[in-house]
Amino acid sequence: MRRLLPLAALAAALLFPVAAPNEYYLYVAALAFIMAISATGLNLILGYAGQLNLAHAGFMAIGAYTVGILTVDDGVPYWAAFALAGVIATVMGVLAGLVSLRLKSHFFAIFTLCVGLILSLVIEKWSGLTHGTTGLIGLQAPAPIGPIRFDTTEAQYYLVLGFLVAALWLMHRITGSLVGRGFVAVRNGEDLARALGIDAFRTKLLAFALSAFYAGISGALYAGFVRFVGPDLASEGHTFDMLAFILVGGIGTLGGPLIGAILLTILTQSLQFLQDFRMIVFGPLLILLVIFFPHGIVGSIRLRRARRAAWTAGRKVRAHA
Amino acid sequence: MVMLFQQILNGLTLGSVYSLVALGLTLIYGILHIPNFSHGALYMVGAYFAYYLAGSLGVPYWGAMVGAAAVVALLAMASERLVFRPLRDAPVLHDMIAAIGLLLFLEAVVQAIWGADFHRLQSPHTQIVHLFGLVAPVQRLLIVAAAFALMLALHLFLQRTVMGSTIIALAQDREGAALVGIDASRVSLLTFAISGALAAVAAVLFAPISLVYPAMGDLVILKAFVIIILGGMGSLPGAILGGMVIGFAESFGAFYVSTDYKDIIAFALFVLIMSVRPSGLFPGGVR
Numbered sequence: 209m210r211r212l213l214p215l216a217a218l219a220a221a222l223l224f225p226v227a228a229p230n231e232y233y234l235y236v237a238a239l240a241f242i243m244a245i246s247a248t249g250l251n252l253i254l255g256y257a258g259q260l261n262l263a264h265a266g267f268m269a270i271g272a273y274t275v276g277i278l279t280v281d282d283g284v285p286y287w288a289a290f291a292l293a294g295v296i297a298t299v300m301g302v303l304a305g306l307v308s309l310r311l312k313s314h315f316f317a318i319f320t321l322c323v324g325l326i327l328s329l330v331i332e333k334w335s336g337l338t339h340g341t342t343g344l345i346g347l348q349a350p351a352p353i354g355p356i357r358f359d360t361t362e363a364q365y366y367l368v369l370g371f372l373v374a375a376l377w378l379m380h381r382i383t384g385s386l387v388g389r390g391f392v393a394v395r396n397g398e399d400l401a402r403a404l405g406i407d408a409f410r411t412k413l414l415a416f417a418l419s420a421f422y423a424g425i426s427g428a429l430y431a432g433f434v435r436f437v438g439p440d441l442a443s444e445g446h447t448f449d450m451l452a453f454i455l456v457g458g459i460g461t462l463g464g465p466l467i468g469a470i471l472l473t474i475l476t477q478s479l480q481f482l483q484d485f486r487m488i489v490f491g492p493l494l495i496l497l498v499i500f501f502p503h504g505i506v507g508s509i510r511l512r513r514a515r516r517a518a519w520t521a522g523r524k525v526r527a528h529a
Numbered sequence: 530m531v532m533l534f535q536q537i538l539n540g541l542t543l544g545s546v547y548s549l550v551a552l553g554l555t556l557i558y559g560i561l562h563i564p565n566f567s568h569g570a571l572y573m574v575g576a577y578f579a580y581y582l583a584g585s586l587g588v589p590y591w592g593a594m595v596g597a598a599a600v601v602a603l604l605a606m607a608s609e610r611l612v613f614r615p616l617r618d619a620p621v622l623h624d625m626i627a628a629i630g631l632l633l634f635l636e637a638v639v640q641a642i643w644g645a646d647f648h649r650l651q652s653p654h655t656q657i658v659h660l661f662g663l664v665a666p667v668q669r670l671l672i673v674a675a676a677f678a679l680m681l682a683l684h685l686f687l688q689r690t691v692m693g694s695t696i697i698a699l700a701q702d703r704e705g706a707a708l709v710g711i712d713a714s715r716v717s718l719l720t721f722a723i724s725g726a727l728a729a730v731a732a733v734l735f736a737p738i739s740l741v742y743p744a745m746g747d748l749v750i751l752k753a754f755v756i757i758i759l760g761g762m763g764s765l766p767g768a769i770l771g772g773m774v775i776g777f778a779e780s781f782g783a784f785y786v787s788t789d790y791k792d793i794i795a796f797a798l799f800v801l802i803m804s805v806r807p808s809g810l811f812p813g814g815v816r
Contacts, residue, residue: 448633488634491631495630
């Protein structure tokens, strides 16, 4: 069952282009996947390592702008720019993390909110580099790899899906490893983790850098897919969208961000008039979620399963006694 | 000389507005120990409500200020009741997420009602005072005077009245306050009402010389956070002093460095100070 579910989901995603009524569905789905990759990165620092990083959209914008500036203004090939986007976002993440991670809980959140704001202000004002509020127009679709071309929406959908699967698989490996356990240990109790010999600062820094890497890659995909990069991408509302995905799907779970991204995308798409005012629904939804349903979908299922297991185990013990 | 005076007056006006917002924020932090990200939205709603009262209903400027303060105080109390009280025992993370949810919700509602356009709130005080060859717009002088009067009133309220001392008592020791019969829920509500009213008054004071738009609270609230971290979370003198520091840094920075980047100056200063001294300029506040 545990192995079957992801495979079934993958099969459904692979067959989706056949079943989709038109290209628009593919476009929206691919966009949701791109956001899910970024949200998966945010979930690493927020859900696993327990730090509310409110600058996440800024790192996604760094990735997108790296690709945009390099391919449009400097004529660098897409995939070279793509790789650089990941590298630059990670480096910026390490730099931001070195300063911000010295602060604890809400000080960290406020600080990263400021970092995110500085990033978006710089993007908006430094028009010589970023083209300011007009943004970058005329981006190319991802360059073909050998015989595979990415100029149709369908091909791009599969490209994004491939990256999503890779991102989730990597996250699965990270969170299952000793390093991943270290993240959770720091989240649950920094002093306790330190007593176990975990270098809390380095652990958090690693989580921060990895989450920035995810954001950078997702931003690079975004740039190639939407073919427009604007300063809006770095706004805090964007970070908040990803926060919503994580909370709906389940904070600190592998599939949570993806499930949240898909569900909330369907919700906003079916309530088209909401596009600009989605926060009228999202805002109260999030408040209700953290009050009444803080574990999200995946978390709640897992909790119920754990409770049932504990109950059966308890019954067995009682039967023996 | 004239330019210098101009910058000092600008710094004082900005500092006064920031201090008022930061005071409300630091009061709530002292009581609940949560960073209330929705505070900036209260500031923004205050400006819009005054704009509505003055623009559409023809209420005079000062009347609109009182009306906005009352409405935002009620709104702040409602947010305490409906959002923050149910989360009393939840992890800090949940409070922060709920507060951001509230912030974006209020922004979206205001945008749905009034649109994303910029509005201007008219003030009756458009005169300019000439004194010793120096020029000063009356509205700026009023901002400074009103802000200092409010700070003094707040100080007297907290120090000289029983109701005010309950707030201080709760901030010092929650259990101790409960032991001497202070109702924590009522004091929380009172604190939210005061901080909301302060934010609204700050917004209505500042709106005639700036603009009214849905995201107007975002920068102000971030600066207020910077201020209370620098000044020590929960410290009232720290909030006022920090507000003035940021106000002056911004006004002189805009003049001597660049107007484009004047909003970044506060954050750059903050990032710089926090990198060197992670415990803030005046550690010893609640941490």
